[in-house]
Amino acid sequence: MASLGQIIFYIMITLIVIFSAIIILIVSLTLSGNSQVESLNRLPVANLGEDYILSCFLPADSEQSTFEKVSITWRKKSLEGIVYRYEDGAENNAEQDSQYRGRVEIFSDLVLKGNASLLLRKVRLRDAGEYTCSLSHSGGGGDIKINLRTAAFTAPTFTFSSGVLTAVASRWFPQPNVTWLDAEDNVLQGSTDFIESSAGIFRVISTLGSVNVSDTYTCRIKNDLVASNSDATVTTGSVTPGEAYFTYSAASAQLTSYLRVITFLLCVTYLM
Template sequence: MASLGQIIFYILSLVQSLNRLPVANLGKDYMLSCFLPPDSEQSTLQEVSVTWRKESLEGVVYRYEDGAESTSEQDSEYSGRVEIFRDVVPKGNASLLLRKVRRSDAGKYTCSLSHSGGSGKVNIILRTAAFTAPTFTLSNGVLTAEASRWFPRPNVTWLDADDNVLQGSTDLQQSSAGIFRVVSTLQSVNVSDIYTCSIKTELVVSHSDATVTTDSDVTMETYFTFNAASPLIAPYLRIMCVFYVYLL
């Protein structure tokens, strides 16, 4: 027979998240996932309440109880910027939509979900950054990569098809909001060759493979990797999640 401690651990572990160490793009909307897995869902949960909190924040980020949103204790930073999808809450989905992500949104969040059959919670550490896939142009043998939004300050590296580092020239233009626009050029490129432009910060890396098809045309493919290492987990643990963006 399971001990009381084992039963409590099992109940708490039922609440899950698709990504407990996400990186959200500044200025964009982001969904913090929190849910009961399918094998623990009932067709309809009864007496459901959901509370989202953020570490070091006195008020709550969001609260749902008695079938409605409760704003009495909500911190002003999140007023009008967060919501859950009430039609799926009775099925155990308490995911939170955070609108127009700000740098100050970074931190440790706790999603607590309770219903008539039990309760549980999950912690999520949100990091924030700005990142966009670059666009490429080709003129007079010069390949140019431009990316409009990066934060923090990125590093740019050019590679050839054999992963040899090439000598490119990069200009970083910082806006009043601290966001960087990246313009990087590579001289004397050859038709039919493939060049890789890597834009990197401590959280996000974009890898763009640009193929020079003619003297004035280039095709590209970009994917992002996200570093899931966190000071709150073992320092040697590094997980790379991959997100693909195809540009035609």
């Protein structure tokens, strides 16, 4: 016969499983939005200072190839004014918030095909947040939420001198971590300095000593939003850059908070 402590433990585990399922369902519904409108990326990461497109469109399998009486409104959570509005065949931005004035536009030649994607020029740090794209036409419509994250990131450039391989990346935010790897993905001991600008952007300078000529090394620069993986092959007196690519975090802040709550409950249950 199970003891009282075991019964309590099993009840707590059951409750946590139920709460976890409910949380996952809520997050899924939040991210899914209205099925009549889609986006290529609902958790994008935009590079500060560069242009970025927030995608919003009707699915390709819609019965119509063109639409009539299309209306588009982009809003941002906690913003009194709108980000952008299109109706009656033209933009209508009388209520537009000043921070987006002259910085946003849609692709007018694609509107009647059900494309409401928004071009955001010269991304700023405060552009981060939850956006809602509302798209309607004579036959229906819907809306979708997009959580934009902002960061600064660049791939490093490499130099090689006196047995030391140096990687320099000019723009990173938030401050990243740097890891050096050999061709077999073994972690190597490097040294990294960060130089912060007046705007809070970091210049990354990382060095790796005692490298071997003809060997390939990887410099991985990573923060919570984006990671840069860049290869470099050391040759006599120089270095040859290889493959470089970025990967982006897909975890939303909301989901991360929920997972922290679940972890806390598991710890409490374990201690009981």
